[in-house]
Amino acid sequence: MATKFSYSTLRDHAALFSQGLPILTYHKVGPKPRGVKWRSLYAGPRFFARQMAELAGAGYRTANLGETRPAVGNAARKFVITFDDGYVNVLRYAAPVLARHGFTAIQFIVAGGIGGSNAWDIAEGERATPLMDAAQIGDWLAAGHEIGSHTVSHPRLTQIPAARQREEIFASKRRLEDRFGRPVRHFCYPYGDWNEAVRDLVSEAGYATACTHLESGVNTAATPDHALLRIEARYPRRNLRWLWRGLLNGWA
Numbered sequence: 262m263a264t265k266f267s268y269s270t271l272r273d274h275a276a277l278f279s280q281g282l283p284i285l286t287y288h289k290v291g292p293k294p295r296g297v298k299w300r301s302l303y304a305g306p307r308f309f310a311r312q313m314a315e316l317a318g319a320g321y322r323t324a325n326l327g328e329t330r331p332a333v334g335n336a337a338r339k340f341v342i343t344f345d346d347g348y349v350n351v352l353r354y355a356a357p358v359l360a361r362h363g364f365t366a367i368q369f370i371v372a373g374g375i376g377g378s379n380a381w382d383i384a385e386g387e388r389a390t391p392l393m394d395a396a397q398i399g400d401w402l403a404a405g406h407e408i409g410s411h412t413v414s415h416p417r418l419t420q421i422p423a424a425r426q427r428e429e430i431f432a433s434k435r436r437l438e439d440r441f442g443r444p445v446r447h448f449c450y451p452y453g454d455w456n457e458a459v460r461d462l463v464s465e466a467g468y469a470t471a472c473t474h475l476e477s478g479v480n481t482a483a484t485p486d487h488a489l490l491r492i493e494a495r496y497p498r499r500n501l502r503w504l505w506r507g508l509l510n511g512w513a
């Protein structure tokens with residue numbers, strides 16, 4: 262497996278971002294409620310705003326997953342913003358920041374969870390967090406953003422029978438397209454869990470791209486469309502370097 266990068270500040274990633282198209286991964290944006298089990302899945306509103314302002318200030322513009330990737334480098338300073346699972350907090354806290362910079366993003370929706378909550382996490386002891394309902398997804402789309410599929414029920418795809426894999430991959434696309442009246446061209450593997458059989462089904466279903474999660478790095482024309490690399494955006498580890506930088510930047 263490639264090195265696992267995590268994105269907190271552009272300074273640490275400027276060299277990497279110049280080598281190919283970076284695709285940032287976010288889950289939840291907003292104040293972290295008490296008792297959250299997986300804290301790293303939260304980006305605070307100020308932290309998110311700072312990351313976006315920093316990229317905009319450095320001349321970065323957002324790209325869509327379907328755009329042709331350059332053979333080498335990232336001369337146009339493009340990047341992609343992805344949000345997994347479809348949380349309401351993204352609409353509330355991230356969408357205004359995106360609008361301020363003229364950025365667009367994609368939310369990967371769990372087609373069977375619209376208007377519900379993250380049942381797959383709750384089963385593992387996490388707090389419930391609301392997922393966008395159909396009207397909220399409509400607002401997201403109306404703001405110029407995109408949706409992709411994150412299956413019907415968020416399973417670990419390599420660990421379910423082939424018939425269910427097919428259902429999760431095909432039916433989620435169909436349901437989202439029927440409900441929102443537009444093509445759903447991008448897929449994201451829940452938990453970043455995929456293998457060749459799963460990838461082949463995603464391709465057969467007609468998705469133009471699929472995002473991984475565990476594989477990390479930037480993308481070029483040589484990166485397989487159905488195994489795009491992403492970089493997880495998260496707070497830096499709280500060591501002395503983090504504290505020092507935080508004090509300098511006023512966000513510690």
Ligand SMILES: [Zn+2]
Nearest residue numbers: 345346451452
């Ligand atoms: Zn997910």
